[in-house]
Amino acid sequence: MEWFEAVLLGLLQGLTEFLPVSSSGHLEIGKTLLGVETSDDLLFTTMVHAATVLSTIVVFRKQIWDLLSGFFCGLKDWKIVRNEAGKKVFLCNDQTDYLLKIALSMIPVMVVGLFFKDQVESLFGSIHVVGGALVVTALLLFFSDYASRPGRKSIFPANGYRNGLSYWQAFAVGLGQAFAVVPGLSRSGTTISTGLICGVKREVMAQFSFLMVLVPILGETSLEVVGGEFGSSSVGVLPLVLGFVSAFVSGLFACKVMITLVKKAKLSWFALYCLVAAVCIFIFA
Numbered sequence: 001m002e003w004f005e006a007v008l009l010g011l012l013q014g015l016t017e018f019l020p021v022s023s024s025g026h027l028e029i030g031k032t033l034l035g036v037e038t039s040d041d042l043l044f045t046t047m048v049h050a051a052t053v054l055s056t057i058v059v060f061r062k063q064i065w066d067l068l069s070g071f072f073c074g075l076k077d078w079k080i081v082r083n084e085a086g087k088k089v090f091l092c093n094d095q096t097d098y099l100l101k102i103a104l105s106m107i108p109v110m111v112v113g114l115f116f117k118d119q120v121e122s123l124f125g126s127i128h129v130v131g132g133a134l135v136v137t138a139l140l141l142f143f144s145d146y147a148s149r150p151g152r153k154s155i156f157p158a159n160g161y162r163n164g165l166s167y168w169q170a171f172a173v174g175l176g177q178a179f180a181v182v183p184g185l186s187r188s189g190t191t192i193s194t195g196l197i198c199g200v201k202r203e204v205m206a207q208f209s210f211l212m213v214l215v216p217i218l219g220e221t222s223l224e225v226v227g228g229e230f231g232s233s234s235v236g237v238l239p240l241v242l243g244f245v246s247a248f249v250s251g252l253f254a255c256k257v258m259i260t261l262v263k264k265a266k267l268s269w270f271a272l273y274c275l276v277a278a279v280c281i282f283i284f285a
Helices: 003-018 023-034 038-059 061-073 094-115 117-121 127-147 167-179 187-197 202-211 214-226 237-264 268-284
Strands: 079-082 088-091
Touching: 003 023, 003 038, 003 187, 003 237, 023 127, 023 268, 038 061, 038 202, 038 214, 038 237, 061 094, 061 202, 094 117, 094 167, 094 202, 094 214, 127 187, 127 268, 167 187, 167 202, 187 202, 202 237
Parallel strands: none
Antiparallel strands: 079 088
8 A cells, every 4th residue: 555545545534434424435435446455454444443533532522521530520429229119220420321321332333343353344345335335324314314304203202311312222323333334334324313313312413423433443443453463464654654644634624524514414415425426336336
């Protein structure tokens, strides 16, 4: 992989990671157009994903600090009591509740990573898999836009849930994230769409969708380092560094833009883009 290819792919990753158009799918498209060997995929893909995670941490640094400080300060207040119905309930502060929901949402993708890693990796490198998954992404975006439009009563109302979503909604969003390991199936698009369909408000999903992915991707990156993938990679150090930096910088911009778009814009525009991209793949690939 040449340095300019790494920069282009890093920019592509950073810009599409937060937009609901599938960063992994666009990386596959970019690699196909640039003629990058598929043997280079795993490490480089992990590095640019880690870069966008770092940009997420920078953008949400205040919220992350509030969650962590609130969690540790609230440890002393944890207790189990009986409610009016006589059932035992766990009492904790809002920050602990939010982190528990994030932890619950991570379980499905961790199961996929532990038991189905080889099957998932076999999907990378197939441009037609990307095309099919982009169609699924488009359908999810269209349906979630319809389900969450103003004035429409949700099938699963979220009113009254602490932090704007329930534990079952957090788990449902986590299931969406697990399916989004398929290249072409947008992670942000799938998780946000799943949340909206389940009745979670747009402003709640704008933050939860980006925070829930931090630990899984950081864990994957750590496993790559521990497993010695850096030493056995055919990608040079310079392309890795340039790809990381370009993904981080473009990710900062895209993350801020996407937060605004999720709250105000129609996701169906992104759905239309995904459909056009899929059609182009099936016609020209």
